Amino acid sequence: MPPITRDTAMTSEGHHLDPENWDDFSRDMHKLMDDCLDRMKAARELPWQPKPADMADKMALTPDAIGVGAAQSMTHLTQDIMPYATGNTHPKFFGWVHGAGLPVSVGAELVAATMNSNCGGRDHGAMEVERATLDWLLGVSGLPEQASAILTSGTSQATILALTAARNRQFGHDIRQKGIQSLPPVSVYVRKGTHSCIGKALEVMGFGAGAIHVVDTDDDMRMDLASLKDAVASDRAKGRVPLAIVGTAGSVNTGSYDSLHAIADFCAKEDIWFHVDAAFGFWARLADAPWKQLVDGMERANSIACDFHKWMSIPYDCGACMIYDRELHFNTFTSRPNYLEQQAEGLGGGDLWMCDYGLELSRGFKALKIWTAIKSIGEGAFSASITDNCKQAALMGELVEASDVLELPFKVSSNVCCMYVSQGDVTKIAAKLQLSGEAVFSTTNIKGRPCLRAALVNHRTTSQDIREAVNAVEQAVRDSL
Numbered sequence: 001m002p003p004i005t006r007d008t009a010m011t012s013e014g015h016h017l018d019p020e021n022w023d024d025f026s027r028d029m030h031k032l033m034d035d036c037l038d039r040m041k042a043a044r045e046l047p048w049q050p051k052p053a054d055m056a057d058k059m060a061l062t063p064d065a066i067g068v069g070a071a072q073s074m075t076h077l078t079q080d081i082m083p084y085a086t087g088n089t090h091p092k093f094f095g096w097v098h099g100a101g102l103p104v105s106v107g108a109e110l111v112a113a114t115m116n117s118n119c120g121g122r123d124h125g126a127m128e129v130e131r132a133t134l135d136w137l138l139g140v141s142g143l144p145e146q147a148s149a150i151l152t153s154g155t156s157q158a159t160i161l162a163l164t165a166a167r168n169r170q171f172g173h174d175i176r177q178k179g180i181q182s183l184p185p186v187s188v189y190v191r192k193g194t195h196s197c198i199g200k201a202l203e204v205m206g207f208g209a210g211a212i213h214v215v216d217t218d219d220d221m222r223m224d225l226a227s228l229k230d231a232v233a234s235d236r237a238k239g240r241v242p243l244a245i246v247g248t249a250g251s252v253n254t255g256s257y258d259s260l261h262a263i264a265d266f267c268a269k270e271d272i273w274f275h276v277d278a279a280f281g282f283w284a285r286l287a288d289a290p291w292k293q294l295v296d297g298m299e300r301a302n303s304i305a306c307d308f309h310k311w312m313s314i315p316y317d318c319g320a321c322m323i324y325d326r327e328l329h330f331n332t333f334t335s336r337p338n339y340l341e342q343q344a345e346g347l348g349g350g351d352l353w354m355c356d357y358g359l360e361l362s363r364g365f366k367a368l369k370i371w372t373a374i375k376s377i378g379e380g381a382f383s384a385s386i387t388d389n390c391k392q393a394a395l396m397g398e399l400v401e402a403s404d405v406l407e408l409p410f411k412v413s414s415n416v417c418c419m420y421v422s423q424g425d426v427t428k429i430a431a432k433l434q435l436s437g438e439a440v441f442s443t444t445n446i447k448g449r450p451c452l453r454a455a456l457v458n459h460r461t462t463s464q465d466i467r468e469a470v471n472a473v474e475q476a477v478r479d480s481l
């Protein structure tokens with residue numbers, strides 16, 4: 001079929017970009033929606049598959065390949081793009097920490113795109129949805145009433161916001177004008193296995209990743225408090241200023257949770273900012289006991305970073321930064337040149353301008369996909385699904401322990417399970433399982449030895465999937481000779 005090229009001379013002012021024929025467009029959109037829902041319904045039959053070798057060429061926006069019209073481009077969307085997703089919608093996807101998505105959020109995304117609201121600020125309905133979403137999130141966090149929050153692209157961005165607020169509390173808001181040149185050296189304390197986003201945040205803030213002070217872990221893979229105390233004392237003696245201590249709630253490699261109460265006690269005693277990286281672990285808050293107790297003490301943090309796109313299954317991307325003190329949060333980021341001045345009435349009014357709480361002025365309506373998920377599904381179903389993932393990780397751990405070709409590097413404590421293999425190369429075994437469509441594991445290194453790693457955050461996963469996946473790993477190990 002030859003490409004349909006839109007002749008701009010035939011469209012008139014005010015009609016250049018909307019569909020030429022709304023009836024045709026509506027029919028094409030309905031088909032698109034059906035194709036999307038069919039794919040979501042069939043998630044179990046659609047594991048990750050490699051993209052075609054010529055995909056880059058097919059996607060190129062060369063002059064002869066553009067302006068083809070809505071019908072043809074929608075066919076490209078569903079036939080040439082949609083099948084080659086990351087694969088995390090599949091119940092046997094356990095790699096990295098990838099949420100599985102939610103059908104109901106697809107509807108919300110459609111409405112958000114239709115409204116096309118700019119959620120940087122002003123007085124419109126989307127801001128009330130964002131307010132309600134943030135209030136719900138803060139309620140789950142247990143932070144004090146004067147806390148505030150903002151939705152971000154993810155935990156990495158939330159970490160930059162959180163540590164910037166820590167910097168301003170430490171050195172005063174005039175640092176926004178003066179910059180960091182005249183500051184003493186700072187240290188941020190993390191334990192071994194802390195996510196790289198902390199280092200990146202410090203790089204972006206100009207302190208450099210060298211400001212990180214890595215503290216040992218104890219036998220339970222938690223931040224070792226004695227080592228933390230020594231580290232802070234020795235840094236203070238050298239004239240370094242402790243800027244923040246980062247507690248991890250759900251470490252990326254092992255799913256371990258630091259003793260948040262103990263860190264909070266130490267931070268309070270030493271007057272040091274307490275940040276919690278709870279990218280996925282935050283949501284253990286919704287799980288049944290004993291897992292929900294893993295995050296006890298998180299409510300005493302000065303800041304928390306978490307993601308909705310991981311264990312809450314909200315479609316990418318969406319994270320959040322929470323700060324214990326709204327005024328500090330506001331004063332860290334607010335900047336209103338005269339064209340953004342607050343008005344008493346009209347669209348320039350409203351008391352919640354999210355640009356006052358983060359870096360972005362223009363922001364999409366991320367809140368709607370979260371609000372819709374919580375409104376329609378309810379907290380109870382999320383709790384059940386998160387609890388199931390913890391039980392499944394425990395089951396995987398038991399199966400690994402019982403296996404004659406696999407070995408458990410650490411006792412499973414939340415939703416992450418790793419496994420050493422008795423023979424073969426873990427990278428090749430992971431790739432083989434991915435390419436065969438049997439399961440997606442990622443790989444990592446525990447105690448200096450490579451292993452397969454599963455992070456269970458997928459609401460579609462069942463115990464049967466876990467049994468089948470471990471069987472597939474065992475078979476791949478046996479075949480690897």
Ligand SMILES: Cc1ncc(COP(=O)(O)O)c(C=O)c1O
Binds near residue numbers: 277307
């Ligand atoms: C513990 C932890 N912290 C931070 C991050 C970074 O989060 P994001 O990818 O949303 O920036 C991750 C991502 O997996 C994580 O597991």
